[in-house]
Amino acid sequence: MVKSITRVVANSGALVLAGVLTLAGCGSDGGKGGGGGGAIACPGGPGTLLAAGSTAQAPAMDLWRNQFQRACPGLSVSYGGGGSGAGVQQFEAGRLAFAGTDAALTAGDTAATKAACPGGQGIDLPMVGGLVAIVFNVDGVTGLTLDGATTAKIFDSQIKKWNDSRIAALNPGVALPDADITSFHRSDDSGTTFNLTSYFAATSGGAWPAPGNKTWKGEGGQSATGSAGVSAQVERVKNSIGYVELSYAQQDKLNAAKIATAPGRAVAASAADAATTIAASSVAGTGADLALRLDYGTTAADAYPIVLVTYEVVCDKGNKPATLPAVKAFLGYTASAAGQQAIAGAGYVPLPNALTGRVKGVIDKLG
Incomplete structure (x- = not known):
């Protein structure tokens, strides 16, 4: 049912994170360097998350990963641009923990993600408004x-x-x-x-x-x-x-x-x-997929029509056990009020609370 809501990876090797990470409490960085880290929950142990895709969200990712890495020493997030198409292709090949795309997955894309998500499939999580x-x-x-x-x-x-x-x-x-x-x-x-x-x-x-x-x-x-x-x-x-x-x-x-x-x-x-415009959008995806329907033809007052939402594509099930806690921690931060506010001054549009609440609910259930 539709409900209204008010840098490129250098190789194709498997994602590596040292040891199986467990979520543990971690302080924030006090808001340095980009708008406030908020309370970031840090997985224990060092390691690297690999992601790539949309260049639209690259500046936002730079802000987010800097905040996250300050709060969680030893854990790094590597994000390469390359464009939405390249990011989705790399995700489908099993090379990335998540991919960024400014266009929701097609039915063909979703089918192709199943090889990278054993027992599950890739889903769209709206994260960056612009x-x-x-x-x-x-x-x-x-x-x-x-x-x-x-x-x-x-x-x-x-x-x-x-x-x-x-x-x-x-x-x-x-x-x-x-x-x-x-x-x-x-x-x-x-x-x-x-x-x-x-x-x-x-x-x-x-x-x-x-x-x-x-x-x-x-x-x-x-x-x-x-x-x-x-x-x-x-x-x-x-x-x-x-x-x-x-x-x-x-x-x-x-x-x-x-x-x-x-x-x-x-x-x-x-x-x-x-x-x-984004606040007037609706969720068109089903289940855990939160792809949006955007009204490019809006004539509403004070509504700019050429909007975009960048999605983080992630497995709903079948994520690698070694990286899953870090994926949930990082994406949980980006969807938080602190994460959304951190990019507000860089030309982005914080997503409506009703939508980010649903996003966080899906992130919590990733398996």
Whole structure:
């Protein structure tokens, strides 16, 4: 039933954690270096957890693992980017304790995870809330408004000039240059691409040629690897446009377009406005799987439509006994109020308490 809710691994060897870890109480780090560690329960003994996937959540993972490792000396969490597609593939191959993806597992993905989860399967645990910002570097322009159809046509090379009448109609009074548009998209299979193209599919009136997909389906444009790669290219190339998570836009000081969602309404790419959309989402997964249904076509006031939620993919059953306590401890921290607050200042959206409560309940029962 659907209920409403208000760095890449260097080898493919087995995960190693010294000894069988048992949960034991451990103090916090007092909130140093990123927003507060809270009360982190530390498994005993040294070891390493290996994870990889979504680059959207990489800055959040850096904050979380730093807090966790300070609180739990000798235990490290290694997280490699590489994109959602690569992370899921490595998880399916049994190389990771968990993977990060900005697109929930497909039925085919879930079936493939069973080999890595003896007696169980991979499930989606929503952990990182965020948004996809349409970032631009246009000569003489610091503020820009776009809508679904216009943005889709830009990224599909149907609109090729910045002073095109369709862009001008959304930006009265803005001096748009007579310049060619250079668009950048992800070269790797990306959950960020999935969320952007799902928005296009919902709002472009058929202008976008395909359903939401992790693989880029648009015509033309240039590609870059990872969110960091797209951000760097937009920062470097004049009269360019791309899409990245808000954390990268803030980090690289890129301009982000407002999104027109209704006549006379343009919504900023802000964490607060993305939170409105995420809070109105619903759980579409079944059982322990908490995949969400996001409304990319929202027209609600103060609701930014191009949102994303990054999931940690983990085995519901069949986790390696040596790593399971550490997995539960680390993910339990990231889903906690302290963990969510730790990333709030880095361009992310803390998930609703009702949702994180369900996530923590699933984590407690992982086997």
